[in-house]
Amino acid sequence: MEVQVSVWVNSRLWEIVGNPTIRNVSDRAMTDSSQVALLGLDRAELTSFVESLGEPAYRGQQLRDAVYRQRVASVEEISTLSQQLRGTLTEKGVAVGLPRIAQKFVSEDGTVRYLIEMGDGQTVETVWMPEGDGGEAGDGSEAGEQAERFVDLNPTGAEALLSEEKPIAALKRCATQNLTDQTQNQKQQQNSDQGQEQNSDLRQRQRRTQRQNQGRSTICISSQVGCAVDCQFCLTALLGVKRNLTAGEIVGQVCAVLKDQQVSPPEDRINLVFMGMGEPFLNYDNFVKAARLLVEEVGIAERRMTVSTAGIVPRIHDLGGEKIRPKLAISLNASNDALRTRLMPLNKKWNLEMLMAAAKAYPLRTREWITFEYVLLGGVNDGPENAREVVELLRGMRCKVNLIALNPGPGIEFTIPDAERVAEFQKILRESGVPAFVRRPRGRDIYAACGQLKRTVEIATAPAP
Numbered sequence: 001m002e003v004q005v006s007v008w009v010n011s012r013l014w015e016i017v018g019n020p021t022i023r024n025v026s027d028r029a030m031t032d033s034s035q036v037a038l039l040g041l042d043r044a045e046l047t048s049f050v051e052s053l054g055e056p057a058y059r060g061q062q063l064r065d066a067v068y069r070q071r072v073a074s075v076e077e078i079s080t081l082s083q084q085l086r087g088t089l090t091e092k093g094v095a096v097g098l099p100r101i102a103q104k105f106v107s108e109d110g111t112v113r114y115l116i117e118m119g120d121g122q123t124v125e126t127v128w129m130p131e132g133d134g135g136e137a138g139d140g141s142e143a144g145e146q147a148e149r150f151v152d153l154n155p156t157g158a159e160a161l162l163s164e165e166k167p168i169a170a171l172k173r174c175a176t177q178n179l180t181d182q183t184q185n186q187k188q189q190q191n192s193d194q195g196q197e198q199n200s201d202l203r204q205r206q207r208r209t210q211r212q213n214q215g216r217s218t219i220c221i222s223s224q225v226g227c228a229v230d231c232q233f234c235l236t237a238l239l240g241v242k243r244n245l246t247a248g249e250i251v252g253q254v255c256a257v258l259k260d261q262q263v264s265p266p267e268d269r270i271n272l273v274f275m276g277m278g279e280p281f282l283n284y285d286n287f288v289k290a291a292r293l294l295v296e297e298v299g300i301a302e303r304r305m306t307v308s309t310a311g312i313v314p315r316i317h318d319l320g321g322e323k324i325r326p327k328l329a330i331s332l333n334a335s336n337d338a339l340r341t342r343l344m345p346l347n348k349k350w351n352l353e354m355l356m357a358a359a360k361a362y363p364l365r366t367r368e369w370i371t372f373e374y375v376l377l378g379g380v381n382d383g384p385e386n387a388r389e390v391v392e393l394l395r396g397m398r399c400k401v402n403l404i405a406l407n408p409g410p411g412i413e414f415t416i417p418d419a420e421r422v423a424e425f426q427k428i429l430r431e432s433g434v435p436a437f438v439r440r441p442r443g444r445d446i447y448a449a450c451g452q453l454k455r456t457v458e459i460a461t462a463p464a465p
């Protein structure tokens with residue numbers, strides 16, 4: 001069910017500068033129709049671009065630093081370029097292409113939902129979660145990996161560790177303790193006579209430790225304007241699909257949020273999930289290029305990225321062959337074909353047998369697990385019989401399951417499952433040896449939780465659940 005959406009292919013940058021060697025650049029500018037964007041070009045493309053202007057190659061590196069590391073908003077802000085070159089770029093209609101934050105909603109739990117506007121006025125939503133959720137998220141976080149190891153070694157202990165709220169509290173305690181230790185160390189250090197150099201080392205160590213402790217933030221990004229997959233429990237599906245995002249627009253969401261939050265990888269530990277609006281595998285080439293740019297240019301660690309698919313089977317095979325690839329998550333949501341087809345109509349094209357075959361054939365790296373996401377809908381797919389069917393589906397796979405209680409919204413016919421049924425579901429999976437985590441909803445009060453992303457303008461007047 002390949003969705004036909006209009007992918008804008010714009011090689012105007014090369015038309016402007018007349019470089020015939022790199023006409024395969026397929027990113028369209030995120031600026032207005034008279035401009036072209038630097039965001040979305042990789043190091044080699046930026047270098048070719050500046051050379052085509054008669055500038056030395058190192059100018060490409062300067063552009064890369066300004067666009068992806070300093071995240072400047074305009075060419076005029078690129079202070080490493082001469083005034084003359086900045087003028088030339090502006091004359092030629094070259095812009096940075098950083099998308100605009102049109103609106104911002106802050107949840108009581110600290111989650112921030114951004115409405116981000118592209119150059120053509122289309123909007124997508126991007127979510128900032130200031131802390132990972134201690135292992136349940138499948139977001140590529142180190143906390144998640146630690147939890148998995150813990151489950152391997154001690155399933156009973158893991159139950160206690162992963163119960164509601166405890167992981168975050170534990171992380172906070174750990175951070176506080178470390179900071180207390182550091183304060184004591186600092187006092188001792190000041191009292192001793194070891195000189196300025198050692199004090200400087202200490203300050204650097206303190207800053208590093210503080211960053212490590214605070215750094216479990218996650219950004220959830222969109223890959224399309226709207227979505228065509230039509231999952232019945234998802235608000236985004238109600239939009240339909242408007243168009244694919246370019247690689248530059250996907251990366252631009254991250255740059256805009258990093259800038260707004262004043263954080264910067266790799267110093268700040270950032271997790272990234274391709275789980276916002278849209279199906280990344282229906283915009284595969286742009287998604288793959290964006291992932292590469294995020295790793296190589298923005299500096300986000302590959303192991304901290306996860307992409308979620310509703311089950312576009314051919315692209316699961318393709319992802320396994322990519323040199324740079326986020327971890328794989330599959331949105332399962334049903335335990336048999338009849339139920340899955342009802343909840344996710346794309347199951348008619350790629351049924352569970354095909355999906356599980358692709359998952360089993362997926363080339364996992366060392367310590368990599370596939371995550372299966374399962375949205376629990378009250379009385380629909382949350383029974384013990386469903387849990388037992390899931391166990392059979394996943395038998396023999398190196399995987400974990402994230403259980404997500406439905407996040408409700410206007411126009412969604414399903415209800416939130418009972419807490420007891422969620423606990424029972426999780427218990428059945430775990431007792432069968434399948435690591436299963438109940439994911440805490442994030443930003444439900446601002447419609448930022450899973451399946452709730454929809455253009456803000458359309459829901460601004462709806463009451464929060």
Ligand code: SF4
Pocket residue numbers: 227228229230231234235236237276277278279310451
């Ligand atoms: S859950 Fe994901 S794939 Fe399904 S409709 Fe929503 S955005 Fe699209």
